Amino acid sequence: MSKVYIALQDNDESRYIVEAIEESNPDSTVIHQPAMIRIEREGRLVIERAVVEEKMGRDWDVQELHINLITLGGNVDEDDDQFVLEWKQ
Amino acid sequence: MAAKKLNIKDKYRLLTRDLDWDFSYEDRKQAFPYEEFEGIKITDWNKWEDPFRLTMDSYWKYQAEKEKKLYAIFDAFSQNNGHLNVVDSRYVNALKLFLTGVSPLEYQAYQGFAHVGRQFSGVGARVACQMQSLDELRHVQTQIHAMSHYNKFFDGFQEFSHMHDRVWYLSVPRSFFCDARSAGPFEFMVAIGFSFEYVLTNLLFVPFMSGAAHNGDMATVTFGFSAQSDEARHMTLGLEVIKFLLEQHEDNVPIVQKWIDKWFWRGTRLLTIVAMMMDYMLPNKVMSWKEAWEVYFEEAGGALFKDLARYGIRMPKYAETIEKEKEHISHQAWWTFYTHGHAAGFHTWIPSDKELDWLSAQYPDTFDKYYRPLWELAKEQEAKGERFYTSGLPQLCQTCQIPMLFTEMDNPNQNSMRDSVFEDERYHFCSDGCKDIFDEEPEKYVQSWLPVHQIFQGNCGGPGVEDVLSDYYKMNVGVDNMDIKGSPDEKRWNEWKGIA
């Protein structure tokens, strides 16, 4: 299985998103680079709205992810409750 | 009762698919005349899926938010003389190359996506291309704004747009996009939307921008990552295009494969300049070009092609050559610019001893053997007061338009040279990849505007190279070009920093 990855700008909002990603995807790898945070995981990675909202303590729209997103690798599927990155092979 | 909020999927359907209409009295084929000549077969545009399901109302909302953040930082940067915080004046030369070589490509991408966004008969693709087109326009504008601050304090930024259209090395990025934009709409999408956006722009906008942050350049990292936040959407569009074409008809598979082979090769050649920017123009290093290539091309691209194997798509042709070249191209490119420093619109230099050691450590198999001796020679020449600027004009590749600087991977001391004869005229190429592209469509590439040949034809002013530089390229000769040592840029920097 290949790795999916996502990179976010290193800022206050992303820190909560990264925390949420770590909680929703227990064996993901978080890599800190200058000004950015890269998260990798085998096969699949999910960002759940409910978990992000809990970390941020406010409502969060999944599409707000666009503001802090730098890059990603994998097939994307997004709806109101979650954002999924996945390789099927 | 309050109106119920639409969910993303319903909103996407209403604000995208619902914007289309049937043609009752016009012929649909005449309305979309570019859709068939490339041989691509589309049976059902409704199968198009936009995974982000972004609609125009949300698009404006989030883009406005990105812009507000970005411009707040630009203001802070310029109010606080942010240019003084960059690591040293050499770094700024990477930005000159960025503004003259990359930002105008954003403008070309804007034009290209506006065009294909008009030409697809499927509404989902049209809306996605419209957004990407607006993104690209935003990128060129924010980049010009960011660098207008540097233009007040450093040389070489003032004529970026004019230079892009004329300067010898800028014909490389310019012709890359002209090639894509003059192709049909589906090839454009595979070229730019997929090959370039999905794999290759990452190498420019992620490790290089992270490098900008590491070198104290707050403005560049901010526009870079702001642009890149759109890029994630572009990547997803690029991948969607590929999957859509491959699922529509099996006859599309060989055509798409041919375009992937072509555009990965074209893109790899184009990125030579980024390789050099990372290894030689960032004084504080984040990662080597080789490492960036392994992460973003070999690993990320490898996963992508594994995923596409189910459609019968394989890795791009010459992937093995590309893998070997990662050890060489940054060194070859910087040597080329160093030795042509009299004809470049930015400054060049011999890497410091510390940097040479870093390169040896990053490239243990190639640097000391092939490239350190070049710099030893350059140092000797400089010590004799004969800083090496090469005479004459180089031979260029007919396809990528890069000087024929690449070498054979089984003998890295020897330049790689290929040629083809088409209708009694000989054409030269830097590689098998570039030769294949020409041989597939010679009628297209006989039209290459090769700067060296244009100078010899008398189309760029003259008679001397210096006249071409000053009058035709609009470089401030003796100010914008030559070594950083002794340049006005260096002198001002030392005054600001109190360096004797």
Add this chain to the structure above:
Amino acid sequence: MPVYALNPGYKGERMDRVENFHGNQIVYVGWDEHRMFCAAKAFPLPPSMPFAAVIENIMPEAFGQHPEFSQINWETAEWLLDGEPFKPQLEASLEAQGVGHKSMVRFKTPELQGFQNAGV
């Protein structure tokens, strides 16, 4: 297919026809395994130029900056013309010995291995 175009029979303009060079032709010269020069160099030359003039005038301009240049033995240099082994005839013109428009002339100097013997 020579091009994928909207209209059949599309012909591109040949930008570098020999007629565009005011009586000259382009000749490329390259010194094998001497990477001090990043690439072969291009020169507009009259087709009637004898090869001796290429060696006397063009080669020093192209490669004279190299520390080994003065040691080149032109008698023993090995030549390739458009990829084929070639023996230059010094008195004959470029045209007469098959050096045409956009021909590539390469030479090898087996006794000279470049700066630090590193192919530089």
